Amino acid sequence: MGDLFSPLRTGDRVGRSGSWVRRATIAVFCVIAALALANVFGQRPVTSQAQGPAARLSLSAPDTLRGGLFFQSRLDVRALRAVEFPRIVLDEGWIEGMQVNSIEPAPESETSRDGRVVLSYGELAAGDRLRVWLQFQVNPTNAARRSYAVELDDEAEPLARVERTITVLP
Amino acid sequence: MDLVLRTIFVFGLILVVTRAVGRRELGEMEPFDVILLVVIGDLVQNAVTQSDHSLTGATIVVATLGSLTVFTAYLSFRFRRLRPVLEGRPVLLVADGEVLEDNLRRQRMTVEEVAAEARLQKIASFEQIRFAVLESNGAISFLER
Numbered sequence: 001m002g003d004l005f006s007p008l009r010t011g012d013r014v015g016r017s018g019s020w021v022r023r024a025t026i027a028v029f030c031v032i033a034a035l036a037l038a039n040v041f042g043q044r045p046v047t048s049q050a051q052g053p054a055a056r057l058s059l060s061a062p063d064t065l066r067g068g069l070f071f072q073s074r075l076d077v078r079a080l081r082a083v084e085f086p087r088i089v090l091d092e093g094w095i096e097g098m099q100v101n102s103i104e105p106a107p108e109s110e111t112s113r114d115g116r117v118v119l120s121y122g123e124l125a126a127g128d129r130l131r132v133w134l135q136f137q138v139n140p141t142n143a144a145r146r147s148y149a150v151e152l153d154d155e156a157e158p159l160a161r162v163e164r165t166i167t168v169l170p
Numbered sequence: 171m172d173l174v175l176r177t178i179f180v181f182g183l184i185l186v187v188t189r190a191v192g193r194r195e196l197g198e199m200e201p202f203d204v205i206l207l208v209v210i211g212d213l214v215q216n217a218v219t220q221s222d223h224s225l226t227g228a229t230i231v232v233a234t235l236g237s238l239t240v241f242t243a244y245l246s247f248r249f250r251r252l253r254p255v256l257e258g259r260p261v262l263l264v265a266d267g268e269v270l271e272d273n274l275r276r277q278r279m280t281v282e283e284v285a286a287e288a289r290l291q292k293i294a295s296f297e298q299i300r301f302a303v304l305e306s307n308g309a310i311s312f313l314e315r
Contacts, residue, residue, distance in 0.1 A: 026240050032233035036174045041226050044171055068223030140223040169226040 040064070041169060043071055050160040054081050055124075057152045057160040064167045067140035070101070075132040077152055079124035085155040086130065088119040093166045094134075094150070097142025101135040118153075143170040173227055176218050177234040184214070185242070189258065257306045264302035267315070277304055288312060 035041065042064035049058045061073035075088060088107070095117055107119035121130055148166035152159045199207070219227055246256040253259075261273050269281055284302060287310045293299060301313040 026237065029233035029236040029240075032230060033174050033237050036230045036234070037171050039171050041173075041230060066222055066224035066226045068221045068227075070221055137221065169224055 042066055042167075043069055045072070045074075048162045048164055050162045051080075052152075052158075052160040054154065055079050055083055055086075055152055055159045057150065057162055059150055059162045059164060061148065061164070061166075063148070063164060064169065065138050066169045067138055067142065070135070070137050073134045073136065075130075075134070075150065077124070077130040077132075079126055079128045079130075081126045083124040083152075083154045083159065085153075086121045086124050087153040087155060088121070088132065089113060089151040089153055090117045090119070091147040091149040092116065093146030093148040096146055097139040097144070097168070099137040099139060101137060102133075103135075104133045138168055142168050144168055173218070173222065173230050174234050176220075177231050178238065180214050180218050181235060181238045185256070189255070260306060261304040262301065263304055263310065264296060264299045266301075267297045267299055269296060273304075279304070284310065 043062040043066070045060045046063050047058060047060045049056065051057070056076075056078040058076040058078075059073065060076075062071050065071060073094075077083075077086065077088075079086075092115060103119070105121075107121055109120045111118045111120070119132070121132075124130060145165055145167045148164040149162060150164070151161040218231055242256055246253050261277060263270055263273055263277075263279070263284055269284065271281070274281065274284070285296070288294075288296070288299065288302070291312050293312055293314065298314055299312055300315045303311050303313075305311055
């Protein structure tokens, strides 16, 4: 066809491969949207629990995040017997590349133990519950997978430990 | 997950707004309309991605919008009854030289606007027009006698 400013191919098969490429691309789009709905790319919270003879520790937090997102982690401590010096020990993934917006209730003190952050709270009697809300924002350049484990200690004695990782997608 | 749901909601909202605003306004954009469109785009972007600055988030939104666009186009192609809802119907504005003022009023158009469009098509009078149709994309097509 010489009268359309550029030569065009003719015939039944013209455009077929292009149409299959387009369909495949749309299928990939649909799969990405479906995976996002299934929480593969974050940020739905997941709950993990650990229990020792003295206390039960529960963590509710997303395990996958994306740069820039605000998110919440919630810790629940249930004392099964008196815990005189409750310490919540956070692994590096809690703080590395994260903006800490707030921790409620605020700990009585914060210290470091072997590169981990230790939050100290007041004594818990048997049956007491301590719930701590931690609000964060992910630093957009913080793309990594890190330990998001948390441990409950009675001063230096470990009572329960929740093993988790956190993945920050680019 | 919420990123996909927010994108679906905003897509539906934009679809409703564009259908409610009317095709003429969208087909003939004044500088004010262009600025309004940019402002709406910015507000919508904030509502969809919020604080998400990630490539993953952008990929999810683009993939969802692409899927929804193809899905609505397929619905419109496959189901004739949905076509007026998704794309709108062509509206007859002039028939055999006679201006259909009721149809013009429903589209918030004046006779002068149709006359101006006709002049752009090198048509000098309504008597020369067999049909003038406001198409679903906002353009007016003319068929001469």
